[in-house]
Amino acid sequence: LKTLCVASPLTLRIVAECPVTKARACDLILPHSAVSTPVFMPVGTQGTLKGITVDQLDGLGCQICLGNTYHLGMRPGPDLIEKANGLHGFMNWKKNLLTDSGGFQMVSLVELSEVNEEGVKFKSPYDGKEILLSPEKSISIQNSLGSDIMMQLDDVVSSTVTGPRVEEAMHRSIRWLDRCIAANKNPDKQNLFAIIQGGLNADLRKACLDEMTQRNVPGFAIGGLSGGEEKDDFWRMVTLSTDHLPREKPRYLMGVGYAVDLVVCVALGCDMFDCVFPTRTARFGSALVPWGSLQVKHKQYAKDFQPIDPDCPCPTCKRHSRAYLHALFKSDTSAMHHITIHNIAYQLTLMRSVRQSIVDGRFPEFIRSFMKQMFPSPDQYPSWAVDALASVNVTLE
Amino acid sequence: MAGSRIKLELSRVVQGESRLGVLKGLGRTGQHCLEVPGCLLYSHLGTVPHLTQDTLHTLKNIPAVTQVTLSSVAEHQEVLQEFKGGFKKFAGLHDTVVYCSLHDPAALCPPGYTTNKTVSVWGSGGRIELTVAKFMAIQKTIQPDWYQSMADGETWQSNTSRKRLRKSVDRTLAHLDECLTIHQNSQDLQGVEVFGVVEGGDILEERARSARETAKRPVAGFCLDGFQTGSMDQTLRTQLIKAIAKELPEDKPRLLQGVGRPDEVLACVEAGVDLFEGFFPFQVTERGCALSFSFDISLDPERAVLELNDDETCRAGEGQPNGEVTDGDQTQMTSFEINLKDKRYHDDFRPLVEGCGCYCCVNHQRAYLHHLLVTNELLAGVLLMIHNTAHYIGFFSTLREALANDKLDLLKRR
Numbered sequence: 001l002k003t004l005c006v007a008s009p010l011t012l013r014i015v016a017e018c019p020v021t022k023a024r025a026c027d028l029i030l031p032h033s034a035v036s037t038p039v040f041m042p043v044g045t046q047g048t049l050k051g052i053t054v055d056q057l058d059g060l061g062c063q064i065c066l067g068n069t070y071h072l073g074m075r076p077g078p079d080l081i082e083k084a085n086g087l088h089g090f091m092n093w094k095k096n097l098l099t100d101s102g103g104f105q106m107v108s109l110v111e112l113s114e115v116n117e118e119g120v121k122f123k124s125p126y127d128g129k130e131i132l133l134s135p136e137k138s139i140s141i142q143n144s145l146g147s148d149i150m151m152q153l154d155d156v157v158s159s160t161v162t163g164p165r166v167e168e169a170m171h172r173s174i175r176w177l178d179r180c181i182a183a184n185k186n187p188d189k190q191n192l193f194a195i196i197q198g199g200l201n202a203d204l205r206k207a208c209l210d211e212m213t214q215r216n217v218p219g220f221a222i223g224g225l226s227g228g229e230e231k232d233d234f235w236r237m238v239t240l241s242t243d244h245l246p247r248e249k250p251r252y253l254m255g256v257g258y259a260v261d262l263v264v265c266v267a268l269g270c271d272m273f274d275c276v277f278p279t280r281t282a283r284f285g286s287a288l289v290p291w292g293s294l295q296v297k298h299k300q301y302a303k304d305f306q307p308i309d310p311d312c313p314c315p316t317c318k319r320h321s322r323a324y325l326h327a328l329f330k331s332d333t334s335a336m337h338h339i340t341i342h343n344i345a346y347q348l349t350l351m352r353s354v355r356q357s358i359v360d361g362r363f364p365e366f367i368r369s370f371m372k373q374m375f376p377s378p379d380q381y382p383s384w385a386v387d388a389l390a391s392v393n394v395t396l397e
Numbered sequence: 398m399a400g401s402r403i404k405l406e407l408s409r410v411v412q413g414e415s416r417l418g419v420l421k422g423l424g425r426t427g428q429h430c431l432e433v434p435g436c437l438l439y440s441h442l443g444t445v446p447h448l449t450q451d452t453l454h455t456l457k458n459i460p461a462v463t464q465v466t467l468s469s470v471a472e473h474q475e476v477l478q479e480f481k482g483g484f485k486k487f488a489g490l491h492d493t494v495v496y497c498s499l500h501d502p503a504a505l506c507p508p509g510y511t512t513n514k515t516v517s518v519w520g521s522g523g524r525i526e527l528t529v530a531k532f533m534a535i536q537k538t539i540q541p542d543w544y545q546s547m548a549d550g551e552t553w554q555s556n557t558s559r560k561r562l563r564k565s566v567d568r569t570l571a572h573l574d575e576c577l578t579i580h581q582n583s584q585d586l587q588g589v590e591v592f593g594v595v596e597g598g599d600i601l602e603e604r605a606r607s608a609r610e611t612a613k614r615p616v617a618g619f620c621l622d623g624f625q626t627g628s629m630d631q632t633l634r635t636q637l638i639k640a641i642a643k644e645l646p647e648d649k650p651r652l653l654q655g656v657g658r659p660d661e662v663l664a665c666v667e668a669g670v671d672l673f674e675g676f677f678p679f680q681v682t683e684r685g686c687a688l689s690f691s692f693d694i695s696l697d698p699e700r701a702v703l704e705l706n707d708d709e710t711c712r713a714g715e716g717q718p719n720g721e722v723t724d725g726d727q728t729q730m731t732s733f734e735i736n737l738k739d740k741r742y743h744d745d746f747r748p749l750v751e752g753c754g755c756y757c758c759v760n761h762q763r764a765y766l767h768h769l770l771v772t773n774e775l776l777a778g779v780l781l782m783i784h785n786t787a788h789y790i791g792f793f794s795t796l797r798e799a800l801a802n803d804k805l806d807l808l809k810r811r
């Protein structure tokens with residue numbers, strides 16, 4: 001690998017393609033390590049995966065995780081992280097990192113002053129000062145963080161918004177993409193991904209796809225979804241996007257992390273996913289299992305002496321029972337860590353199984369048995385998932 | 398009761414008081430041992446705070462005995478009853494000795510709830526009142542390797558009357574006798590050891606009486622109660638412990654409750670204490686601090702003085718304000734630690750303690766810990782707990798080495 005002269009710091013090797021659906025299994029070669037796709041990327045917002053050491057994360061088989069440009073750009077700031085040898089050095093994570101642009105937080109977290117062509121102006125929650133996050137500034141911070149994959153700054157609009165604002169945001173995102181590409185100081189070490197926008201409007205999305213795919217970027221994200229819109233609209237936009245994205249570049253569906261969504265969207269042609277849900281819900285005592293989830297803090301588990309999932313090989317399930325974890329939640333924060341570890345293991349194991357089934361040529365069977373395990377009966381299958389899978393030739397019972 | 402399997406083998410007794418040795422025969426099969434002076438592994442319901450097995454086992458020389466408290470376990474009595482396998486199995490603890498104490502040394506109880514026949518512990522759901530019968534019933538479901546007998550230790554506040562102190566000694570002896578009777582008649586507690594508890598507050602005669610009387614009972618060792626940090630100054634504590642030690646058999650261990658500060662540990666070892674509860678690293682962790690005091694006695698004395706003048710260690714009292722107000726001395730930052738929330742560590746890329754081989758010091762820097770604390774990240778607690786525990790274990794190891802080689806003075810100067 002090292003003898004290959006690669007123009008871009010990303011290589012996608014397609015290992016298998018599902019003959020029935022649009023799913024692919026790939027090896028994504030990034031500067032710090034190879035990543036097997038489809039992949040779920042845990043989110044370590046502030047340069048740490050809540051309560052888990054990098055060794056534990058590595059031990060679970062994680063090859064890439066997320067850091068957050070907005071949070072880290074505020075505290076401790078890009079200069080300090082640069083001094084620490086980038087985010088890899090600062091948190092001592094030896095595999096890959098993906099940073100988002102800070103765009104989503106601008107909308108979801110802070111008091112927005114104004115969005116204009118320049119960038120997003122907002123008030124810092126720490127000292128009230130006005131800050132401008134421009135495409136250039138976002139890329140500059142991400143260059144300091146040194147992530148393997150950086151996201152463009154996009155003009156983020158909630159998926160439930162309709163009207164001219166959506167179109168404006170889509171066009172602006174294209175212009176901001178060009179500014180981000182121009183601002184990237186490290187194109188030989190850091191991959192800049194574009195983010196397809198256009199809301200739930202097929203025409204706008206198509207227009208965005210046509211434009212952005214003309215840019216020479218190593219990968220594409222599908223953005224502007226997973227924000228509370230109807231699932232029926234959601235999957236249609238996902239499949240429209242993958243229909244028009246180049247085969248030989250990775251497709252990253254942002255903000256998707258529920259098991260059913262992951263499996264369906266792999267079938268629709270997506271390779272990479274991220275979501276705070278599995279790790280966040282863990283801290284509330286919710287453990288993810290093939291048949292849904294277990295609320296460990298609930299009284300019914302006080303005397304349940306089985307592990308969370310008897311078939312799960314994670315460190316938590318190998319040693320502890322639901323009853324012990326239930327009791328531990330009353331005594332110590334480590335209870336959260338046990339569930340976090342289990343949930344990450346669940347997500348990574350799921351994706352590993354998905355990948356293997358694609359490689360083995362039995363992904364449709366995998367989907368069917370996955371759905372059977374997840375739902376008590378076929379009439380409980382979510383209709384959007386049934387439709388989406390049917391669109392890629394998979395019929396469920 | 399058949400002769401206790403726990404045996405204290407002393408290899409040295411320095412100046413008639415400080416003891417060095419090994420506590421053997423621990424655990425049901427008697428194969429565990431603990432070097433003394435030593436500390437127990439502090440836990441919440443069997444888990445070292447913040448840590449899972451993976452993070453815990455990055456530590457070397459973990460104490461062989463885990464302390465579990467009734468304040469965390471008592472509310473789960475029904476669950477343990479139904480489980481039937483004992484606490485160790487319930488908690489997934491495979492290779493450790495479990496010692497069950499009454500109270501959590503890091504959480505002082507509100508006074509005023511002790512009666513002639515009962516003591517109270519506070520679980521997550523509130524106060525649980527214990528008679529000896531209930532106390533022993535819980536011990537049967539826990540099946541520890543050893544436990545302290547039920548005791549009235551509500552005397553740690555200064556100005557407790559002589560009358561009240563006398564009562565605490567009498568009650569504690571009565572509880573001990575009742576515990577032992579139930580213990581000896583219980584199949585479930587076969588092979589489990591009992592420690593008697595010495596009370597008496599700050600009155601020398603009561604302390605001596607309590608010690609003398611407790612020593613008459615068939616116990617495997619002695620807990621010294623009512624000496625918690627903040628309850629009295631070290632001079633008095635030393636005096637009282639020495640007086641107690643005179644009344645106790647040499648070949649049974651003495652466990653001092655509620656004292657964990659390194660300087661107090663040192664002084665109490667000199668007074669004749671063998672075992673300490675290991676809660677101090679947890680307290681340091683909770684205030685966002687890292688133990689940093691040097692205990693290297695292999696340095697030559699001149700360099701040692703120079704290092705002491707290094708402004709590395711913050712002065713006590715510089716600590717961050719703490720949410721808990723009631724615990725007084727216990728939560729105040731000491732001179733043995735650095736406060737990582739301090740701005741000065743913002744760009745300090747050194748490990749917490751140079752030369753410390755713990756997972757935190759090998760993998761991370763002060764600047765990162767500072768960031769984790771400022772952003773309220775859970776990982777801060779994990780990493781600090783690892784380091785603070787490693788540092789504390791190292792301190793005890795050096796303490797034993799100093800005793801073995803007559804270097805205790807050097808250690809005191811650090």
